[in-house]
């Protein structure tokens with residue numbers, strides 16, 4: 119039996135009528151840019167994320183970009199971030215003319231190692247970006263302590279709904295950047311993103327920057343861009359928002375079931391299962407195992423129609439575009455090892471018991487040979 123890594127049609131089936139009505143509402147209004155739909159979404163999202171302000175933007179990438187612009191990151195500045203993350207976390211730094219400073223990860227939670235972070239903050243550091251990878255919060259108490267006075271922008275792209283010691287991610291640092299890419303815990307029908315903050319001045323600046331730096335009609339005190347979320351995306355997200363908590367619970371239940379199944383198969387010491395660190399509210403945007411002979415296993419599962427993925431096969435310090443920064447293989451051994459071992463399994467909320475069993479059965483077969 120084939121098992122997809124992600125099947126969004128199942129979620130859509132359940133919400134089809136409601137979503138179509140929401141889209142119709144926007145079409146009937148013909149208000150596509152900002153307006154009431156976006157304002158209502160921002161208010162609802164801010165409340166769900168326990169942040170005073172929430173600013174809808176064009177993507178998770180632009181959420182990070184505009185957050186860094188709001189704190190004035192530019193040429194000569196350093197921004198400190200983990201090397202084991204999606205490209206966007208570092209790409210936005212370079213696009214602003216600043217220098218990404220990479221840090222190795224903790225082998226247990228795959229997030230930035232706070233002790234190494236502390237050592238990597240130089241006098242030129244102007245921001246720190248912890249990434250809540252795979253849906254689990256980074257060690258935010260130690261990250262905040264290590265960052266000191268340097269502003270922290272949380273990359274929450276994979277972690278809507280995750281928490282650290284009862285606080286929602288995105289409400290701990292100066293700002294949080296969220297992605298609504300369709301595969302995320304809360305996904306829209308295209309690209310979308312959000313920046314959260316409790317700081318009214320940053321909120322004002324973010325709103326200005328997403329409208330070409332416009333403070334009033336045709337007044338541009340700073341250069342911004344067009345980073346506005348679409349009203350159509352906001353309308354879709356408003357339908358989905360009340361369900362996201364239940365979807366995250368389903369992801370957690372699937373993760374627990376995987377643990378039982380791997381245990382029953384006697385595999386819990388063969389594959390490294392993800393660790394749900396206490397107090398971190400893991401949301402399992404990805405269920406990532408560490409697999410011996412990973413690439414062989416990946417091919418074996420792919421042959422059987424089981425959807426798996428490698429996030430990420432090459433840490434960012436080894437990407438060709440960052441060659442000029444002078445990093446080398448061996449600089450960040452924990453991230454480099456993770457990139458050779460990690461494998462994401464299907465964990466989306468609507469996965470069935472039979473599908474979960476099928477995934478583990480196929481992995482059991484592979485290691486029996």
Ligand SMILES: Cc1ncc(COP(=O)(O)O)c(C=O)c1O
Pocket residue numbers: 177178179180203204206207249273275276296297298299309310311
């Ligand atoms: C950790 C991380 N940061 C940033 C992004 C960028 O988000 P988007 O694809 O919405 O631009 C992603 C998306 O996959 C991500 O996983």
